[in-house]
Amino acid sequence: METSVLKFGGTSVGNFDKIRSIAGELHSRVSQGEKLIVVVSAMGGTTDELLQNAGQLSSAPKEDHVALLLTTGEQQTISYLSIVLEDLGVRTKAMTGYQAGIKTFGGHMKSKIADIDEERLKVTLEDYDVIVIAGFQGINDDFEITTLGRGGSDTTAVAIAARCSMPCEIYTDVDGVYTIDPRVYSTASRIHEITYDEMMEMSALGAGVLETRCIEIAKNHSIPIYLGRTLSEERGTWIMQDTQILERKAVTGAALDSDIIHVTLYEPKKESTLIFDLFKRFETHDINIDMISQVVNSEGFQLSFTVKGNDSYRLDDIFETVGRMHPEMMLDARTTRSKVSIIGSGMRDMTGVASKAFMALEGAGIKFYQTTTSEISISYVVDSKDDKQAIEVLATAFEL
Numbered sequence: 027m028e029t030s031v032l033k034f035g036g037t038s039v040g041n042f043d044k045i046r047s048i049a050g051e052l053h054s055r056v057s058q059g060e061k062l063i064v065v066v067s068a069m070g071g072t073t074d075e076l077l078q079n080a081g082q083l084s085s086a087p088k089e090d091h092v093a094l095l096l097t098t099g100e101q102q103t104i105s106y107l108s109i110v111l112e113d114l115g116v117r118t119k120a121m122t123g124y125q126a127g128i129k130t131f132g133g134h135m136k137s138k139i140a141d142i143d144e145e146r147l148k149v150t151l152e153d154y155d156v157i158v159i160a161g162f163q164g165i166n167d168d169f170e171i172t173t174l175g176r177g178g179s180d181t182t183a184v185a186i187a188a189r190c191s192m193p194c195e196i197y198t199d200v201d202g203v204y205t206i207d208p209r210v211y212s213t214a215s216r217i218h219e220i221t222y223d224e225m226m227e228m229s230a231l232g233a234g235v236l237e238t239r240c241i242e243i244a245k246n247h248s249i250p251i252y253l254g255r256t257l258s259e260e261r262g263t264w265i266m267q268d269t270q271i272l273e274r275k276a277v278t279g280a281a282l283d284s285d286i287i288h289v290t291l292y293e294p295k296k297e298s299t300l301i302f303d304l305f306k307r308f309e310t311h312d313i314n315i316d317m318i319s320q321v322v323n324s325e326g327f328q329l330s331f332t333v334k335g336n337d338s339y340r341l342d343d344i345f346e347t348v349g350r351m352h353p354e355m356m357l358d359a360r361t362t363r364s365k366v367s368i369i370g371s372g373m374r375d376m377t378g379v380a381s382k383a384f385m386a387l388e389g390a391g392i393k394f395y396q397t398t399t400s401e402i403s404i405s406y407v408v409d410s411k412d413d414k415q416a417i418e419v420l421a422t423a424f425e426l
Contacts, residue, residue: 029151031190033065033161033183035198038256039103040070047257049110056116056155063147063192065161065183066107068099093134093163093173097123100160100179108158119154123163124171128182130164136175138239139164139182142189159186177237184240188247196236201255202263203228203235205279205426211417214426217278218261221268221371224278227403231367232283241265268371276379277370277424282417285335286316288363288395288407292356294326300352301329307344313337317365317398317405330396332365332407363395364413367405368420380404386423392416 032052039045052062076095080087101122108120127143150157161179166172174181180196187194203225206214220228222245229238235253244251244265254262293300301320308315317332333341341359349355373379383404387394392415394406408416420426 027059027061029061029063029190029192031063031065031183031187031192031194033179033194033196034067034256035179035196036067036070036072037199038197039066039107042106044256045103045106046110049107049114049116051257052111052156053114053116061151061155063151063157063159063186063190064107065159065179065186066100066103067161067179068096069103072099072102089134090170094171096173097160097163097171100162104158104160111156111158116156117154118156118158119150120158121150122160123182124165126157126159126186128164128185130166130172130174132166132172134170134172137164137166137172139174139185142186144189147186147190177240180236181240181243184243184249184251187249188243191247191249193250193252194244195252195254197254197256199255200235200253201258201260202253203265203279206417206421207282210282210414211280211421211426214421216261217263219264219266220278222265223268223402224369224371225265227367227369227400228279228281231281231369231403231405232365236265275370275424276372276376277368277426278372279369280417280420280424280426281367281369282413283365283367284410284413286332286363286365286407287335287338287341288330288332288360289341290328290330290358292326292328292358293352294354296322296326298326298352300348300355303351304344304348307348311340311344313340313344317396317407319396319398332396335361362410363407364410364416365405365407366413366416366420367403368424369403371402373402373404382423383420386419387416390415390419392419 034048073096076099080092080095104120108118111118127146129141130137131140132138161182162174164172184194203217203220204214205217208214222241226238226241229236251265252262315331319330321328345357368383392408392412394408396407398405
């Protein structure tokens with residue numbers, strides 16, 4: 027009997043009519059002989075409302091209390107969907123993350139999955155046609171409810187699929203992965219097949235369709251992921267191993283991240299401990315650094331990197347502290363720059379991609395201040411006023 031893991035996002039279960047429609051689709055699949063594990067998010071807007079409620083009661087609520095509160099959003103959804111499925115004659119079991127045996131570790135608000143009770147799920151499927159599981163949550167070794175942070179329901183679904191060796195289908199309000207975010211480049215093409223590495227790179231570089239950690243789980247366990255629009259007949263995107271894709275382009279897609287801070291530090295002393303002191307504080311404050319490059323010469327060194335814009339409030343204190351330790355340090359931090367990137371696993375085997383991108387930007391008169399590369403991506407820092415033009419230029423050059 028065919029068994030799959032399905033995940034429905036917050037917009038897909040945003041009201042009772044949508045929940046009834048999803049229940050009807052699940053009933054149809056069960057009638058054709060399938061058994062399903064369904065992971066759901068909180069109804070759209072619920073999590074934000076719960077956070078606002080907590081904020082009205084306290085300016086600094088404890089994380090374990092907030093985590094416990096937020097998980098009630100998903101619990102509402104599993105209850106609603108299960109009620110409708112039972113009325114349709116589908117044998118349904120609703121489970122919280124704890125009941126499903128999702129064990130976690132780490133902080134209450136950004137925990138990670140340590141293990142899942144695979145046997146419990148398989149035994150439950152013997153008696154039920156559909157298991158509806160609350161995404162985004164689990165329980166730690168101290169029997170405290172935890173949440174998995176951003177993209178947590180996607181991570182829940184993929185982790186269950188990996189543990190149970192099942193394919194995973196993720197349904198949301200988009201109809202697949204595009205070469206470029208259609209909101210940025212309206213004529214972008216839908217990608218029907220993309221590799222794990224390409225999808226992880228696109229997510230990390232600003233595409234924002236799926237969180238990188240759920241894709242990484244799928245890659246590590248060779249679990250194919252299907253991403254599509256809820257209840258749509260349109261063909262979505264399969265995320266899979268590189269070897270399963272017959273034909274690859276040098277560049278598969280492009281991404282734009284406008285929410286960055288571009289930082290350049292100058293230090294006249296080559297033997298300075300500036301970098302050590304700076305990165306020690308970044309680690310302490312859990313700040314992620316990207317696009318790092320360094321130039322050393324007889325006049326000292328220059329260090330450039332990017333940071334996500336939402337870390338700006340913590341950067342000021344860090345730079346002030348490090349500045350007192352290194353009074354000769356010069357700092358240039360710009361919020362008026364963006365990162366544009368091109369991504370493609372074909373770069374591993376094809377030459378000339380970097381030069382083609384450089385000539386395209388240069389020919390359009392777009393200045394870039396820093397560039398970094400990985401095995402399958404090239405990123406540029408450009409002025410924010412030029413970022414959409416840069417995406418268009420690169421899309422034209424690589425026929426995206």
